[in-house]
Amino acid sequence: MKKGHTITVVGLGLIGGSMAIDLKENGFAAKIIGVDTNSDSEDKALRRRIIDEAMPLEKAVAVSDFIIVATPVDAMKKVLPAVLDLTDEQVVLDVGSTKETLLESLRNHKKRGRYVATHPMAGTEFSGIEAAVPNLFTHKYTVICDAADSDADALEKTENLYASMQMHIARLNAKAHDVHTAYISHISHISSFALALTVLEKEADEEKIFELASSGFGSTVRLAKSSPDMWVPIFRQNRDNVLDVLDEHINTLSRFRSLLIKKDFDTFYRLIEEANSIKKILKS
């Protein structure tokens, strides 16, 4: 495996910045070039030495082996075709949280083969280059979508890139990816946003009460700190799947509500026991 690649990261935020840190640190990248429409993000990334150089997109693509597109998913629909238009033999990957509409929009691009659709499944509730941290992805999974549409060498190089970050790889088609992420990621965010709003509305005049909140509350609303700039485009693109899961989640909550109204605590107990089986599945 050749090491010492030149890698361009388009979109210098939590994900792009964190990947840049690891790829430089583990030696897979000899040089990281940063591209961002916000020159302030470029400056911060340079100052923190997360990138070696900031460049305009066209120049960056020309000198790179890999281009990682790590913008919000709405911007990807414009950035990815633009990058592919500039691509010769480079490998282009995105790291977006939704895939079906994006891949549909790129289906007929003449350079589709150079593009690998990936989703490294890690993150935090923070955003921006300030939030970039080392080892965010270590031992986590990357999903590669519709792998058959990528050139074999582009796919292999992408797998090498993620292997250098000690990530596992799973393959899913784009449709399955979007359904599953609705369940294991997107609904968690809506639930947290809603919980934060519910509690904030009630406790508006009593800020002191939050001092009493235990770590359990913090855990369930942690994701409510997440950026709307990242999440609204995800909800827009994965709207239908998110709606399905949200309906089911509201139904489950309504079931608990109905049991409380009927004071059917035996069934309530049994449902909690069922929910407890999440223990077997969560690693920690």
Add this chain to the structure above:
Amino acid sequence: MKKGHTITVVGLGLIGGSMAIDLKENGFAAKIIGVDTNSDSEDKALRRRIIDEAMPLEKAVAVSDFIIVATPVDAMKKVLPAVLDLTDEQVVLDVGSTKETLLESLRNHKKRGRYVATHPMAGTEFSGIEAAVPNLFTHKYTVICDAADSDADALEKTENLYASMQMHIARLNAKAHDVHTAYISHISHISSFALALTVLEKEADEEKIFELASSGFGSTVRLAKSSPDMWVPIFRQNRDNVLDVLDEHINTLSRFRSLLIKKDFDTFYRLIEEANSIKKILKS
């Protein structure tokens, strides 16, 4: 402040066990006596040296300065009057998550003054004496309810006990306590239980998909591991408040649902921004 008290813990689980560890470690207790209807819990607590001795309730109360009742909240309604019947000048406290119906049931007990209603606001999703850990409560808040109904010396001694654990103290009446805990603790648990069930039902045949779940999912469903033996009695006793908050939470989720249906992503964005203000309130 006199140190070296004899303290009985009735109910050897996460909370009682964790308090016993800290009170012994910081020297406030010279001796910890354990009382549990489950002799297996007593044996484990003895083996881990969390308690110095296991005793029947009557004998334990007779030789103690403090009796901490740390059973599930339904058992408290039987245990607390029984302990108070045996009480002379000892201080009796409970650590339960609901207070209004409990205090109502003790209102006319002739030893009511020896009893202090407290709620140390900390915990984990684990339960049983195996889950007891040191420093669970350090720098957290304890709520003392209806303090005026306790004897002045019992109150002062209880505050000294929590101060030895480096806890802050807040005072609330029982009704306000139960409303606030519904918002900042109980609804988080229902939300997690429901989210776990929603996802488990969908993903029943595809266990592998959970390997992809990122830490955000883990964070929102962490509380779904919580024990029904602890939580069903809480939901039973705080049913009316929990129902109010659950209704509001379902309404908030339905509002997100309606915005998705209408594709009103501008309002969706604004609601996420509002939810983001939870940042200012959460410490971490």
